[in-house]
Amino acid sequence: MSQAQGGQEKQSATEKTNPRARPRMRRRLKVAHPERCIGCLGCMFACSRIRTGTVSLQNSAIKVQTQGGIEGDFRVVVCRACADAPCARACPAGALEKKPDGRVVYHRDRCTGCGECEKACLVGAITLGKEKRPIKCIHCGACVQFCPHGVLELEEVPSEG
Amino acid sequence: MLRKVLYIDLTKNESWVEERQELFEDWMGGTGVGIRLLQEECPAGADPLSPAAPIILSIGPLNGIFPVATKTVATFKSPLTGELGESYAGGRLSLAMRFAGHEAVVIRGRAQRPCYISIRDGDVKIKDATSIWGIDAQTTGIILRDREPGVGRRSIIRIGPAGEAGVRYAGVVVDTYRHFGRLGLGAVFGSKRLKALVVSGTEHVDVPEIKRYREVYDRLYQTAVQTSAMEKYHDFGTSVNIGVLNFLKGLPTKNFLASSFDSAESIGGEIFAEKHLLRRLSCAGCPIGCVHIAGLKTAFSPHQEFELRKISYDYEPIYSLGSNLGVGSAEGILQLIDVCERLGLDVMSAGVVLSWATEALEKGLVGSKETLDVPLQWNGVEGYARALENIARAPNEFYEALGRGVECASEKYGGREYAMSLGRNEVSGYHTGPASIVGQLVGVRHSHLDNAGYSIDQKAAKKSMDSESMVEEIIREDDSRGVFNSLVGCLFARGVYTDGNIIDSLGAVGIVKSKEDLQELGRRIFEEKYRFKVREGFDLSRQRIPRRFYETVSTLGMVTPETVEEMIRIYRKKRGWG
Numbered sequence: 106m107s108q109a110q111g112g113q114e115k116q117s118a119t120e121k122t123n124p125r126a127r128p129r130m131r132r133r134l135k136v137a138h139p140e141r142c143i144g145c146l147g148c149m150f151a152c153s154r155i156r157t158g159t160v161s162l163q164n165s166a167i168k169v170q171t172q173g174g175i176e177g178d179f180r181v182v183v184c185r186a187c188a189d190a191p192c193a194r195a196c197p198a199g200a201l202e203k204k205p206d207g208r209v210v211y212h213r214d215r216c217t218g219c220g221e222c223e224k225a226c227l228v229g230a231i232t233l234g235k236e237k238r239p240i241k242c243i244h245c246g247a248c249v250q251f252c253p254h255g256v257l258e259l260e261e262v263p264s265e266g
Numbered sequence: 267m268l269r270k271v272l273y274i275d276l277t278k279n280e281s282w283v284e285e286r287q288e289l290f291e292d293w294m295g296g297t298g299v300g301i302r303l304l305q306e307e308c309p310a311g312a313d314p315l316s317p318a319a320p321i322i323l324s325i326g327p328l329n330g331i332f333p334v335a336t337k338t339v340a341t342f343k344s345p346l347t348g349e350l351g352e353s354y355a356g357g358r359l360s361l362a363m364r365f366a367g368h369e370a371v372v373i374r375g376r377a378q379r380p381c382y383i384s385i386r387d388g389d390v391k392i393k394d395a396t397s398i399w400g401i402d403a404q405t406t407g408i409i410l411r412d413r414e415p416g417v418g419r420r421s422i423i424r425i426g427p428a429g430e431a432g433v434r435y436a437g438v439v440v441d442t443y444r445h446f447g448r449l450g451l452g453a454v455f456g457s458k459r460l461k462a463l464v465v466s467g468t469e470h471v472d473v474p475e476i477k478r479y480r481e482v483y484d485r486l487y488q489t490a491v492q493t494s495a496m497e498k499y500h501d502f503g504t505s506v507n508i509g510v511l512n513f514l515k516g517l518p519t520k521n522f523l524a525s526s527f528d529s530a531e532s533i534g535g536e537i538f539a540e541k542h543l544l545r546r547l548s549c550a551g552c553p554i555g556c557v558h559i560a561g562l563k564t565a566f567s568p569h570q571e572f573e574l575r576k577i578s579y580d581y582e583p584i585y586s587l588g589s590n591l592g593v594g595s596a597e598g599i600l601q602l603i604d605v606c607e608r609l610g611l612d613v614m615s616a617g618v619v620l621s622w623a624t625e626a627l628e629k630g631l632v633g634s635k636e637t638l639d640v641p642l643q644w645n646g647v648e649g650y651a652r653a654l655e656n657i658a659r660a661p662n663e664f665y666e667a668l669g670r671g672v673e674c675a676s677e678k679y680g681g682r683e684y685a686m687s688l689g690r691n692e693v694s695g696y697h698t699g700p701a702s703i704v705g706q707l708v709g710v711r712h713s714h715l716d717n718a719g720y721s722i723d724q725k726a727a728k729k730s731m732d733s734e735s736m737v738e739e740i741i742r743e744d745d746s747r748g749v750f751n752s753l754v755g756c757l758f759a760r761g762v763y764t765d766g767n768i769i770d771s772l773g774a775v776g777i778v779k780s781k782e783d784l785q786e787l788g789r790r791i792f793e794e795k796y797r798f799k800v801r802e803g804f805d806l807s808r809q810r811i812p813r814r815f816y817e818t819v820s821t822l823g824m825v826t827p828e829t830v831e832e833m834i835r836i837y838r839k840k841r842g843w844g
Contacts, residue, residue, distance in 0.1 A: 145552055160330065160470060161365070
């Protein structure tokens with residue numbers, strides 16, 4: 106998941122250069138209107154394309170799931186950016202580090218691929234990929250740009266600390 | 267990208283993968299690769315329902331990688347026409363094949379007992395389907411969803427009872443609302459005792475230059491969502507054309523006895539949207555969402571008890587099961603679409619077969635002995651629903667003949683002049699003028715989508731065109747669609763994929779082609795298909811054109827046999843067929 110780290114760097118770069126970035130706020134992805142989803146999977150492709158540089162469903166941190174096929178309703182699974190993040194708490198290796206501002210940052214070099222993070226997240230937002238490394242949302246908002254129906258929003262929430 | 271073909275032999279119960287780099291380099295993918303594989307696999311003169319006749323599913327280099335490249339093409343020998351079978355479906359199949367790592371799948375032979383194929387990346391299993399044989403297409407999907415992995419990224423394609431029974435225009439239902447509808451792929455599945463195929467994969471694709479890929483992706487995506495290139499496909503969807511074609515006198519009504527329908531307003535896209543539209547869905551990889559799903563709520567008792575059915579609709583089923591059968595209510599049409607969905611019948615052929623039968627009964631060519639007392643009359647929804655069930659069950663000779671298509675049925679019972687097929691394929695919903703007739707007749711699969719003759723007619727209604735320029739346009743579409751169908755894009759998105767955009771998107775996945783290369787490819791694909799057609803007995807000079815086309819006014823006024831013959835003559839000449 107070296108690509109995921111690349112994405113992480115990109116995020117901080119954006120933050121530095123973004124003149125609109127106010128201090129003490131952080132961005133959080135939100136599923137504002139799940140019932141408007143048409144199942145195009147554009148968000149998933151955007152996530153893997155922009156965050157990891159691959160064409161893949163598997164590498165996407167956002168997941169559009171079906172319940173009973175496309176006759177049923179879609180379920181859009183995203184990271185909720187929990188204030189007291191269970192994934193970070195569950196990580197025995199310190200690979201998921203909770204920053205003072207509330208963000209959870211992934212350190213690939215510390216990760217053992219044990220999967221405790223995946224077990225800790227009831228939502229199912231963090232999952233182990235093929236290489237047994239977590240696929241984790243960085244709240245970059247790439248998916249939001251490719252949702253044709255306004256299902257997703259990027260909101261700003263007060264950071265902690 | 268490794269260009270592989272997965273071979274599955276149902277007789278021998280085995281599968282293997284072959285690298286076919288050259289095949290994909292020469293024929294691109296999709297329909298180009300499909301027709302080549304059909305030439306390789308299908309022996310001349312093979313019975314389309316015998317183990318010797320193969321099924322080929324193929325995708326192209328853009329599927330799963332660029333927006334609106336969402337289709338998979340099935341290539342086979344059609345049990346309806348006895349020559350080229352080619353059908354396209356959307357849904358999630360192309361994506362599932364991409365991530366399972368198979369750009370083409372060849373299915374040979376015949377299983378000993380009912381089976382389904384489960385493909386999970388490189389893992390291919392042929393599994394027993396005895397317990398689900400005979401079950402309708404919808405329920406089959408529900409059952410397999412629980413049995414197979416890959417929620418949200420898999421595709422389940424399956425047949426219903428019509429395919430099992432070998433109805434010559436049985437289709438294959440793809441992910442519930444999409445279909446390999448035309449030309450009888452469902453019957454070919456049935457003949458192989460193949461109930462379903464489930465595909466899912468977890469692979470990913472690396473593109474040569476991610477930056478360039480993103481640039482081209484963004485451009486195509488923006489074109490698809492922001493410009494008018496695809497506008498008519500969202501909102502009301504294709505069904506909005508009911509009103510348009512009715513106004514233009516191009517809407518086939520009651521087996522082409524008329525070209526406008528007095529109840530057209532009650533079955534147009536606007537009414538469907540207002541009364542029944544529940545939601546819109548999209549094929550994976552397409553931001554448009556043109557799949558319109560209606561909710562049909564019907565009371566089944568006087569005690570406030572209801573059935574709720576979710577049914578997809580489009581222009582063609584509304585024509586074939588609606589205006590063409592004189593059915594003047596959205597509810598009636600939805601009910602008939604639903605019957606076809608469960609049985610796994612092609613709605614277009616089914617509607618045209620029923621409209622012929624209605625007229626044949628009216629004119630006394632058949633009687634209640636043949637119809638088994640099923641009342642076949644215009645707007646008779648209940649009777650039509652029962653007749654559809656009978657077509658799948660074939661309780662007597664008459665229904666068995668109906669299950670062989672309108673060409674066969676009229677050979678047996680008469681009424682040839684109003685048996686509405688071209689190239690033995692039941693016609694689509696346009697009586698717009700000569701280009702529609704000639705286009706379907708000369709088209710490689712005798713579909714309105716081969717070259718969109720109906721659209722050429724409509725153009726000619728605005729600005730008059732002579733026969734020669736109409737034919738030139740048909741040829742241009744024939745060839746360019748061959749290229750687009752080898753990618754395999756959705757034809758609704760052909761406005762997004764300009765020549766320049768096709769060249770750039772291919773470039774972004776490492777395939778270098780010039781405009782001339784693509785033109786040459788289009789010609790080669792067309793010729794290859796005709797080679798197959800002629801080998802299997804198709805002869806353009808000996809095709810039947812139902813007289814009804816010349817008796818009912820069209821968008822371009824009365825069509826004369828002379829005009830049609832002249833256009834065919836010009837077509838042959840321009841194709842170099844003398």
